[in-house]
């Protein structure tokens with residue numbers, strides 16, 4: 145139909161419309177500004193800067209940027225689940241999901257928004273693109289909710305998915321251990337997190353190779369059971385098998401470069417050799433080396449995906465979109481660097497919310513290739529940009545329909561899509577977001593000014609080689625940086641990282657902006673100068689404070705309930721793998737028959753989890769775990785100093801509170 149219409153239009157002499165592009169959307173996880181090669185090109189002449197430049201290797205990404213458009217002012221939310229919810233739903237994070245809640249949470253009173261992630265009754269971008277004739281595939285991390293079938297990638301419009309629901313899992317074991325997720329969950333971290341669906345199957349990944357961690361010690365460069373290897377193979381298969389008569393929407397959602405810092409050994413040797421060849425000294429810090437090796441793996445996987453598009457003859461009609469979900473985490477053991485920007489994942493400084501982002505592929509007009517776009521983009525804007533390119537409307541009728549009912553019940557109403565289509569802006573070099581942009585309940589951007597309020601953890605500038613031996617020493621001496629408070633949880637309750645809140649603030653490098661720090665991010669991109677006390681800026685400050693207050697009236701933050709052991713019951717049924725647990729009767733494909741002994745073990749585990757989740761037992765348990773956890777954090781030791789570098793030294797598993 146579409147091609148017929150196009151043919152008709154061109155015979156009638158109308159300007160030929162570009163056909164719908166194939167779209168490869170690449171989402172990196174926790175990718176630091178300073179960890180992308182292009183951002184090191186202007187490194188200063190100091191030995192430290194030159195060392196930093198020698199350590200960052202992203203040749204495929206750099207080449208794609210040189211043949212595409214660098215998106216210099218691309219903003220996301222400061223943490224992952226909100227950004228991911230924003231991309232899939234087309235709402236600013238503050239209007240869809242401003243928190244990382246446990247995937248197992250449920251509020252019985254609100255069947256629309258009372259769960260983690262995107263409210264049940266919103267239309268996902270993949271649903272929109274499927275309506276436009278696209279074949280839609282997601283590979284990798286989801287982290288936008290899983291409670292009901294409607295919350296899953298399948299429910300949001302993806303024809304197929306292979307990946308995990310949570311913030312992270314173990315790259316080898318695909319399990320939900322504490323050091324991967326940062327929380328003790330209702331199922332005591334006993335579940336796996338690797339699922340899939342396609343036209344004929346929906347449920348846990350069951351094949352032995354995918355679930356095995358057996359290849360962890362392999363010396364070969366790309367061992368088959370490494371999670372990113374599995375994702376990459378799936379991506380390549382989708383491209384190879386795609387019928388080019390339909391447009392393709394392929395969402396490649398990396399686990400890289402999120403913790404845990406795990407990579408096949410061969411990549412450590414590869415990055416060492418590259419650093420040496422670039423004239424650098426060996427890494428002096430273990431986690432920095434791991435992060436650099438993981439970055440190299442991601443870059444190489446992107447290179448392979450692009451090669452596959454070219455081989456298939458699809459590249460010329462493909463739009464590649466790349467972003468990170470938030471800035472790099474500079475806390476132990478995040479190991480990213482946002483140099484020279486200020487801050488980190490978890491705060492509203494540029495290092496937390498201004499992300500590595502670019503577009504590329506043959507669909508980018510030649511005249512724009514190799515350029516930098518300085519207009520403001522919010523990550524929510526891809527929804528409107530893609531629906532526009534696909535020729536379908538952006539409006540969400542499903543959420544609108546739900547609002548009638550929600551209003552009647554006095555429950556929070558769903559926001560409309562507030563995406564700004566950006567394609568024309570990028571092509572014509574025009575800023576499409578001159579209006580105030582609501583970054584979080586604590587920050588607003590009114591180009592070129594940004595107002596940042598309240599407590600902001602990790603408010604630091606890190607150097608060109610970060611983390612390093614002095615970071616290790618700093619952690620050893622209890623001077624931080626520890627992860628942001630409130631996001632390390634036990635049964636949904638924040639776990640204190642130190643004895644007193646003043647200690648937590650000190651060790652998380654928290655500063656208090658109070659009513660507002662004011663920065664000019666155009667003239668002062670590294671946010672060194674707080675203009676708030678300068679009388680020249682009083683009127684701007686007041687106006688922005690007023691604006692933020694006004695915008696905050698529109699925050700969407702429904703009660704998402706508490707961790708539910710029912711989620712564990714369903715997971716136990718499904719080979720101990722996370723998945724939808726509400727109204728999910730028809731969601732799962734039948735699995736293999738369970739042996740009698742496995743049924744007994746399952747029954748015991750179920751009974752144990754029910755006992756532990758009983759309020760009377762849970763309360764004292766949480767108190768105990770908090771104490772143990774605080775102590776463990778005070779002894780946190782995952783990084784180590786590598787001076788002098790021992791040839792072939794490998795990192796050990798962090799000995800942090802492995803539940």
Ligand SMILES: *[C@@H]1O[C@H](CO)[C@@H](O)[C@H](O)[C@H]1NC(C)=O
Pocket residue numbers: 341342343344345
């Ligand atoms: C769907 O996935 C199942 C389980 O991995 C597999 O056996 C089946 O061949 C797949 N079907 C299609 C149509 O790809």
Ligand SMILES: *[C@@H]1O[C@H](CO)[C@@H](O)[C@H](O)[C@H]1NC(C)=O
Pocket residue numbers: 256264265294545546547549550
């Ligand atoms: C929300 O979606 C669910 C699942 O599709 C549906 O059963 C329910 O009626 C919807 N609720 C509202 C208020 O529209």
Ligand SMILES: *[C@@H]1O[C@H](CO)[C@@H](O)[C@H](O)[C@H]1NC(C)=O
Pocket residue numbers: 192605606607608609610611612613614615616618
């Ligand atoms: C090493 O890390 C510290 C913080 O832990 C930072 O202040 C310093 O700039 C870093 N050094 C280099 C050369 O990056």
Ligand SMILES: *[C@@H]1O[C@H](CO)[C@@H](O)[C@H](O)[C@H]1NC(C)=O
Pocket residue numbers: 643778
């Ligand atoms: C924290 O408190 C515990 C007991 O409440 C105490 O044993 C420990 O020494 C304290 N740690 C620090 C660093 O103050």
